[in-house]
Amino acid sequence: MSHPMxxxxxxxxxxxxxxxxxxxxxxxxxxxxxFLALKDAGLAKSELDGLLINAGLTNSVGLNLHSNLGLQxxxxxxxxxxxxxxxxxxxxxxxxxxxxxxxxYVACVFAxxxxxxxxxxxxxxxxxxxxxxxxxxYSMYGIAGANGMYALAAQRHMDTYGTTQEQLGAVAIxxxxxxxxNERATKREPLSMDDYLSSPWVVEPFHVxxxxxxxxxxxxxxxxxxxxxxxxxxxxxxxxxxxxxxxHDTGRTDRDSLLESPASRSGTRALSMxxxxxxxxxxxxxxxxxxxxxxxxxxxxxxxxxxxxxxFIEDGRLAPGGSLPTNTGGGELSSFYMWGMTPLTEGxxxxxxxxxxxxxxxxxxxxxxNGGILNYHSTLLLSPEAA
Amino acid sequence: xxxxxxxxxxxxxxxxxxxxxxxxxxxxxVCSECKTWHYPVxxxxxxxxxxxxxxxxxxxxxxxxxxxxxxxxxHPRHEGRLPIIVAQVDIDEGLRLFTNLIGTQPEDVxxxxxxxxxxxxxxxxxxxxxxxITSQ
Numbered sequence: 001m002s003h004p005m006x007x008x009x010x011x012x013x014x015x016x017x018x019x020x021x022x023x024x025x026x027x028x029x030x031x032x033x034x035f036l037a038l039k040d041a042g043l044a045k046s047e048l049d050g051l052l053i054n055a056g057l058t059n060s061v062g063l064n065l066h067s068n069l070g071l072q073x074x075x076x077x078x079x080x081x082x083x084x085x086x087x088x089x090x091x092x093x094x095x096x097x098x099x100x101x102x103x104x105y106v107a108c109v110f111a112x113x114x115x116x117x118x119x120x121x122x123x124x125x126x127x128x129x130x131x132x133x134x135x136x137x138y139s140m141y142g143i144a145g146a147n148g149m150y151a152l153a154a155q156r157h158m159d160t161y162g163t164t165q166e167q168l169g170a171v172a173i174x175x176x177x178x179x180x181x182n183e184r185a186t187k188r189e190p191l192s193m194d195d196y197l198s199s200p201w202v203v204e205p206f207h208v209x210x211x212x213x214x215x216x217x218x219x220x221x222x223x224x225x226x227x228x229x230x231x232x233x234x235x236x237x238x239x240x241x242x243x244x245x246x247x248h249d250t251g252r253t254d255r256d257s258l259l260e261s262p263a264s265r266s267g268t269r270a271l272s273m274x275x276x277x278x279x280x281x282x283x284x285x286x287x288x289x290x291x292x293x294x295x296x297x298x299x300x301x302x303x304x305x306x307x308x309x310x311x312f313i314e315d316g317r318l319a320p321g322g323s324l325p326t327n328t329g330g331g332e333l334s335s336f337y338m339w340g341m342t343p344l345t346e347g348x349x350x351x352x353x354x355x356x357x358x359x360x361x362x363x364x365x366x367x368x369x370n371g372g373i374l375n376y377h378s379t380l381l382l383s384p385e386a387a
Numbered sequence: 388x389x390x391x392x393x394x395x396x397x398x399x400x401x402x403x404x405x406x407x408x409x410x411x412x413x414x415x416x417v418c419s420e421c422k423t424w425h426y427p428v429x430x431x432x433x434x435x436x437x438x439x440x441x442x443x444x445x446x447x448x449x450x451x452x453x454x455x456x457x458x459x460x461x462h463p464r465h466e467g468r469l470p471i472i473v474a475q476v477d478i479d480e481g482l483r484l485f486t487n488l489i490g491t492q493p494e495d496v497x498x499x500x501x502x503x504x505x506x507x508x509x510x511x512x513x514x515x516x517x518x519x520i521t522s523q
Contacts, residue, residue: 156453
């Protein structure tokens, strides 16, 4: 018997605002994204009866969004936070609510505006935190937020398995190739291995080009039942499978938390719900806060063995023309950084067959979300067919 | 411990850690009930739920879990000293701690190298726990 949630719901609307150095409030961006998604789906605002909200780094969009949108008759409303796994999580909670009759059309929205005028991306994303005596030590050590943590993760992989700098670079280069086909991408100019290797270090082994962009913007998707989605303006992106898995890495040696993420558990459970095998996945839209995140996620899903990620990606497998097209919009490294909405956005575009020059086989699309330091994970399996 | 402008006054909760630093020890918390060691500072044991937690000196020994080279100044201490070797070390008590490594060239560090606790005298008077490589 198949899973009761398999193909029960679909994404029917997608709204993407301007991305990058757009100096507007996060709630205005979120409001615009929801209106864009409604228009995209061919829905009237009065039909929207659910709203799930996720704020990014600046944490400046919240429950009040429903009043900005003038929504007086919502049946579902909450603010959620699962960091990079939030986008996938919102779609999952929306699906469960819809399948159980709590709501018919649920908008899931993310907005962030860390960039401010006259400040670099890096400076914008480095938030001043109130320090106590113990956390002041971390500043002196130079543990520079997520950059520093993921750099430690990448170095452990390099020492343990012989992964090379060029193999990390292959991720940045292949995604830049994809970004060349995406008008929305922030960085489209071609990138060579020499460009990558000569780009400034942030924290070794990470060059600046191993790290994702910083973007202002908002994205909204609208989820509805599979039946309703068939009569709307866009081809449905069916939710064939989904799952979450979460772990923590707080100070203990009992998990090798930088080499193995909860993605493996999440992937196994989502594929089981979808009655699908890994080999049926025709493209990947992976959360790529860093080049290393792509590598470790591919390993954790089982596309290659643990430790084999470097050789797996170095030959252009993920690039245009490769056998496993990955992050076909350029991803967070080259298109824009909207947390988990970046991979989800491209997954929906691909499921609709609207990828234009970058459209690839879309039978089964893997969309992942990753938050914390490989702590929080969500999986969505999208398809244009409710098979 | 001497006054330091880089280290704020410890709270009641973290004072025992800094008393340990002054004594030349890496002093951390251990659950009195199930003997699980903890860091960062806790009030309830995440392993067994006990709230009877005591501070004890660790052996201060372990191995490198991972390492990186900081290439940008993010604190005045880094001026003129880049690259700083940032690391996580697994100490014998089962904890994974953030630190800096000393006693080695940055390019020579490998996962698994043996380390032990040491203390760097900060120019402003404080003491910073770091780990020294003992064998590579």
